Amino acid sequence: MHLQLESVSAGYAGADVIRELSFELPRGSIGCLLGPSGSGKTTALRAIAGFEPVRSGRILGDGRLLSAPGWHVPPEARAIGMVFQDLALLPHLDTLANVAFGLQRWPRRKRLARALALLELVGLRDHARAYPHELSGGQQQRVALARALAPQPPLLLLDEPFSSLDAELRERLGQELRRILQQRGTTALLVTHSQQEAFAMADVIGVIERGRLRQWDSAYTLYHRPADRFVADFVGEGALVPGERDETGVVRMELGRARCPTPGRPGAVQVLLRPGDVTHDEKSPVRATIVHKAFRGAETLYTLRLGGGSTVLALLPSHLDFRVGETVGIRLAVTEVTAFENG
Numbered sequence: 061m062h063l064q065l066e067s068v069s070a071g072y073a074g075a076d077v078i079r080e081l082s083f084e085l086p087r088g089s090i091g092c093l094l095g096p097s098g099s100g101k102t103t104a105l106r107a108i109a110g111f112e113p114v115r116s117g118r119i120l121g122d123g124r125l126l127s128a129p130g131w132h133v134p135p136e137a138r139a140i141g142m143v144f145q146d147l148a149l150l151p152h153l154d155t156l157a158n159v160a161f162g163l164q165r166w167p168r169r170k171r172l173a174r175a176l177a178l179l180e181l182v183g184l185r186d187h188a189r190a191y192p193h194e195l196s197g198g199q200q201q202r203v204a205l206a207r208a209l210a211p212q213p214p215l216l217l218l219d220e221p222f223s224s225l226d227a228e229l230r231e232r233l234g235q236e237l238r239r240i241l242q243q244r245g246t247t248a249l250l251v252t253h254s255q256q257e258a259f260a261m262a263d264v265i266g267v268i269e270r271g272r273l274r275q276w277d278s279a280y281t282l283y284h285r286p287a288d289r290f291v292a293d294f295v296g297e298g299a300l301v302p303g304e305r306d307e308t309g310v311v312r313m314e315l316g317r318a319r320c321p322t323p324g325r326p327g328a329v330q331v332l333l334r335p336g337d338v339t340h341d342e343k344s345p346v347r348a349t350i351v352h353k354a355f356r357g358a359e360t361l362y363t364l365r366l367g368g369g370s371t372v373l374a375l376l377p378s379h380l381d382f383r384v385g386e387t388v389g390i391r392l393a394v395t396e397v398t399a400f401e402n403g
């Protein structure tokens with residue numbers, strides 16, 4: 061389904077919880093809403109699913125009007141599949157029957173074969189006869205996912221679908237789900253707190269803050285070219301350092317010069333440097349003192365203080381193993397940076 065939101069506002073009794081939300085998700089693509097707790101992500105999904113009316117704007121699926129003020133297609137008539145955190149499994153049905161539940165109109169043999177195939181996919185074929193109360197939280201989430209996928213909905217909405225899973229299973233299931241969705245050309249919109257999950261799953265990510273969409277872009281663009289300081293801060297680690305932009309778009313910093321691809325006025329700026337933008341180089345004239353280190357396995361994240369007082373982060377191979385207090389040579393590893401105007 062090609063999903064379109066046009067300036068949608070929705071909320072509960074008092075104030076709007078989502079405000080003028082606009083984005084478009086082409087058929088077969090996977091989108092993700094990322095934002096702090098309470099920013100309105102679940103409310104956005106509920107409005108798309110048809111559980112909340114919209115107060116202004118329009119929601120369209122394949123060009124068909126689903127929601128507008130005074131217009132509301134009921135949830136069951138929207139052909140949208142859902143995996144919601146609070147959408148409980150049917151307690152009196154076993155796992156297999158739960159997954160087959162949405163396939164009532166299918167012939168019995170086909171229905172069971174499909175439910176079993178989906179249980180296989182989520183790694184629960186051995187639990188086909190177990191009841192929901194006999195499953196762990198993570199297993200229940202996997203059953204809910206299989207149940208939502210079974211009828212092959214043209215649009216699938218997923219609210220924190222992997223929150224009860226451990227990191228390894230989360231990654232495996234995420235990759236598997238992405239493959240299935242792409243194979244079938246299913247459009248999906250996912251809500252998550254986890255940036256890693258968003259990066260791994262989504263073609264396009266929307267960052268929401270207090271009900272407003274700050275940016276709707278690819279993971280790369282969000283991370284390296286955030287539209288504002290909120291997105292820069294929310295998506296990934298980094299540091300802002302002072303710089304001076306000239307009229308040609310070149311920015312000078314204590315660490316060196318780089319080009320700023322987005323247009324902006326000349327003058328004092330704050331430059332965003334991600335941990336991968338700074339590298340170790342003993343030949344570099346720029347020296348910095350290590351004030352903190354965090355071992356991450358293959359890499360170590362160093363916090364370094366420059367002579368001028370600003371602080372940067374650098375993600376370096378962990379075998380280098382510098383000591384806190386040590387002074388090392390560093391340089392920019394990139395030729396282009398994102399800068400924000402002061403103020």
Ligand SMILES: Nc1ncnc2c1ncn2[C@@H]1O[C@H](COP(=O)(O)OP(=O)(O)OP(=O)(O)O)[C@@H](O)[C@H]1O
Pocket residue numbers: 072073077095096097098099100101102103104253
């Ligand atoms: N049924 C409801 N009635 C009244 N207010 C609600 C209701 N559901 C949510 N809210 C309020 O709307 C705001 C947004 O909630 P929502 O669940 O959409 O945020 P979220 O971004 O999904 O948060 P989280 O990541 O914590 O799940 C919150 O301030 C919440 O208190």
